[in-house]
Amino acid sequence: xxxxxxxxxxxxxxxxRQTLNLLFRLAWRNIWRHRRRTILLIAVVAYATIATVFFxxxxxxxxxxxxxxxxxxxxxxxxxTTAAYYDDPDPANALPSLDFLAATADIPSxxxxxxxxxxxxxxTSQGALVRGIMPGLEPAVSVIPAHVRAxxxxxxxxxxxxxKTLAEELDVRLGERLALDVSALAGPQAAGLVTVGxxxxxxxxxxxxxxxxxxxxxxxxxxxxxxxGVAFDAPRGQEGAVAARLQDYLPPGVxxxxxxQLMGDAVRFEIEGSRLSMxxxxxxxxxxxxxxxxxxxLVSVMERTRELGMMAAIGLAPKQLSRMVVIEAVLxxxxxxxxxxxxxxxxxxxxxxxNIFGPLFAAFGEAFAALGLPAELYTAISPLYALYALxxxxxxxxxxxxxxxxxxxxxxxxxxxxxx
Amino acid sequence: MKRTVTLLLTLALLATAGAQTRxxxxxxxxxxNQRGDSGRVTITLTVQRxxxxxxxxxxxxxxxxxxxxxxVIAPAREAGQAFLTVGxxxxxxxxxxxxxxxxxxxxxxxxxxxxxIAYRDLAGxxxxxxxxxxxxxxxxxxxxxxxxxxxxxxxxYGQIVITADPAxxxxxxxxxxxxxxQAVRRISFSEFATVNDRHFPTRIEVVNLLREGERTTVVMSxxxxxxxVPEACFREAALARGC
Numbered sequence: 198x199x200x201x202x203x204x205x206x207x208x209x210x211x212x213x214r215q216t217l218n219l220l221f222r223l224a225w226r227n228i229w230r231h232r233r234r235t236i237l238l239i240a241v242v243a244y245a246t247i248a249t250v251f252f253x254x255x256x257x258x259x260x261x262x263x264x265x266x267x268x269x270x271x272x273x274x275x276x277x278t279t280a281a282y283y284d285d286p287d288p289a290n291a292l293p294s295l296d297f298l299a300a301t302a303d304i305p306s307x308x309x310x311x312x313x314x315x316x317x318x319x320x321t322s323q324g325a326l327v328r329g330i331m332p333g334l335e336p337a338v339s340v341i342p343a344h345v346r347a348x349x350x351x352x353x354x355x356x357x358x359x360x361k362t363l364a365e366e367l368d369v370r371l372g373e374r375l376a377l378d379v380s381a382l383a384g385p386q387a388a389g390l391v392t393v394g395x396x397x398x399x400x401x402x403x404x405x406x407x408x409x410x411x412x413x414x415x416x417x418x419x420x421x422x423x424x425x426g427v428a429f430d431a432p433r434g435q436e437g438a439v440a441a442r443l444q445d446y447l448p449p450g451v452x453x454x455x456x457x458q459l460m461g462d463a464v465r466f467e468i469e470g471s472r473l474s475m476x477x478x479x480x481x482x483x484x485x486x487x488x489x490x491x492x493x494x495l496v497s498v499m500e501r502t503r504e505l506g507m508m509a510a511i512g513l514a515p516k517q518l519s520r521m522v523v524i525e526a527v528l529x530x531x532x533x534x535x536x537x538x539x540x541x542x543x544x545x546x547x548x549x550x551x552n553i554f555g556p557l558f559a560a561f562g563e564a565f566a567a568l569g570l571p572a573e574l575y576t577a578i579s580p581l582y583a584l585y586a587l588x589x590x591x592x593x594x595x596x597x598x599x600x601x602x603x604x605x606x607x608x609x610x611x612x613x614x615x616x617x
Numbered sequence: 618m619k620r621t622v623t624l625l626l627t628l629a630l631l632a633t634a635g636a637q638t639r640x641x642x643x644x645x646x647x648x649x650n651q652r653g654d655s656g657r658v659t660i661t662l663t664v665q666r667x668x669x670x671x672x673x674x675x676x677x678x679x680x681x682x683x684x685x686x687x688x689v690i691a692p693a694r695e696a697g698q699a700f701l702t703v704g705x706x707x708x709x710x711x712x713x714x715x716x717x718x719x720x721x722x723x724x725x726x727x728x729x730x731x732x733x734i735a736y737r738d739l740a741g742x743x744x745x746x747x748x749x750x751x752x753x754x755x756x757x758x759x760x761x762x763x764x765x766x767x768x769x770x771x772x773x774y775g776q777i778v779i780t781a782d783p784a785x786x787x788x789x790x791x792x793x794x795x796x797x798x799q800a801v802r803r804i805s806f807s808e809f810a811t812v813n814d815r816h817f818p819t820r821i822e823v824v825n826l827l828r829e830g831e832r833t834t835v836v837m838s839x840x841x842x843x844x845x846v847p848e849a850c851f852r853e854a855a856l857a858r859g860c
Contacts, residue, residue: 319795373796376771385705387771
């Protein structure tokens with residue numbers, strides 16, 4: 198009885214862990230027995246991973262560029278203004294006082310006075326939104342001063358800096374005088390301003406519409422003694438938190454608006470919408486790569502029918518055979534994924550460090566500037582991209598389980614061994 | 618020696634100031650002649666463009682300074698439109714809407730009825746206010762003044778060269794130059810009428826020197842000057858019903 202028992206113990210089935218270990222070793226040996234096929238598979242998965250990482254890096258970089266443009270070129274990271282001005286941007290709704298700036302002195306800020314005016318050159322006239330600024334403070338919250346490519350930034354009253362395209366439309370050159378007509382609290386007012394600088398940001402909305410004058414001129418022309426708003430600096434992504442912090446120091450009726458609020462629904466939906474619409478495209482990448490892996494695994498299974506039949510004949514159960522095939526697919530895909538991650542992140546790092554896209558798009562002409570694409574466009578880097586690319590591995594495993602593994606599990610050992 | 622230098626400098630300054638005063642007076646006289654006295658006038662405004670010519674008949678009432686009421690009489694599709702200028706304030710009456718709209722002061726620089734004339738050419742004294750005048754040539758037939766913008770003046774022009782009759786100070790031409798020295802606009806005055814010692818041009822031609830074939834002619838008729846214009850003519854209500 199004990200001998201029988203001992204005999205039974207000797208022939209008892211291996212544990213699941215042992216089986217998996219065995220299958221893993223078999224699968225690993227199999228994939229390296231067909232080096233060329235394995236390298237091809239790794240290359241396919243690596244390519245899909247590089248594409249996925251780069252795709253998301255570009256998409257996020259594009260969205261981030263748009264947000265940065267909004268914060269540093271078009272609006273402000275955080276803007277403090279009256280609720281009335283936010284609803285109706287009329288200088289009559291300007292800030293009642295700037296006393297709150299004493300309490301918020303630790304955050305760099307710049308007062309602004311925006312108003313509508315008519316610019317007249319000897320050849321034509323054009324309406325524009327004019328911004329009165331303090332030239333010394335504005336660089337803390339805006340990159341527009343850094344985009345003055347011809348001439349110089351404002352230094353005092355009596356000067357104007359224009360967007361390059363606007364200057365071309367008005368046919369005004371550096372050193373020439375423009376007439377600016379304004380009607381606001383001070384009644385009809387006009388000023389002659391000398392053009393001292395031209396802005397070339399590569400962003401159509403800025404180059405075609407920017408008019409910067411000194412805050413003193415803006416106050417004289419409008420009759421507003423304070424400002425229509427104060428722009429505050431905030432790190433990208435923390436605009437909402439800075440706005441919430443500022444709110445504690447503001448008098449009633451005055452609000453701090455973070456970038457997301459300032460952008461307006463249309464721009465916000467465009468950025469969020471474009472990101473959402475990219476999810477199916479990203480998934481498609483993963484599915485195509487997984488299908489490529491699956492088809493290669495399927496061909497490999499068909500080529501190895503005789504070999505697999507032999508393995509079945511010496512005792513490998515159909516389930517174990519199919520598991521082995523799935524493990525092979527997952528192993529190759531995982532190696533390809535790792536290789537792809539290294540190369541993919543290297544690529545996005547290069548594009549995140551050097552402005553390669555900006556000049557590339559600029560070479561295509563004005564259409565990209567009109568779309569809101571900035572002159573500087575960098576890719577983003579996030580560990581999430583590795584996870585997105587992992588979807589390829591998951592899909593490959595799923596497909597391998599569905600097609601080649603099922604075929605293997607239905608294999609008849611006798612017929613399989615007869616296959617040439 | 619020191620006293621002599623001081624005396625010479627004082628004389629030079631006085632001479633400059635005197636010349637400046639004279640130039641300013643001439644400009645004032647020219648504008649007075651151009652604007653005419655307070656009165657009522659019928660204007661035929663012809664706007665020529667390369668592809669078309671449009672003619673308007675207008676009735677204008679002014680106080681000779683910075684207030685005027687202009688009403689369009691013909692063509693029929695434009696009739697009833699009215700413009701009231703009081704200083705820098707400008708109102709437009711649209712008969713189809715049946716209401717008056719206050720235009721921003723910037724509209725004073727806009728084209729009047731699509732012509733080459735701006736509202737600011739019809740009323741106001743911008744040339745006196747925004748420019749410094751100097752007599753640059755003086756002959757038997759013509760007096761030439763060069764007007765350069767005062768510092769910070771709200772004008773985009775580099776200079777305006779005015780010619781006038783030396784005896785009567787009736788305006789002959791205004792040539793507007795850009796800041797690159799290129800003439801961009803010419804206004805010619807002719808067919809003068811003498812009313813209350815003012816030599817009033819009844820024909821004005823404005824030529825856009827940058828666009829060939831674009832010109833506007835203003836011919837005045839049925840004018841009566843030196844009359845008392847009722848204050849009601851310069852109120853918003855006068856836009857719809859006239860005065």
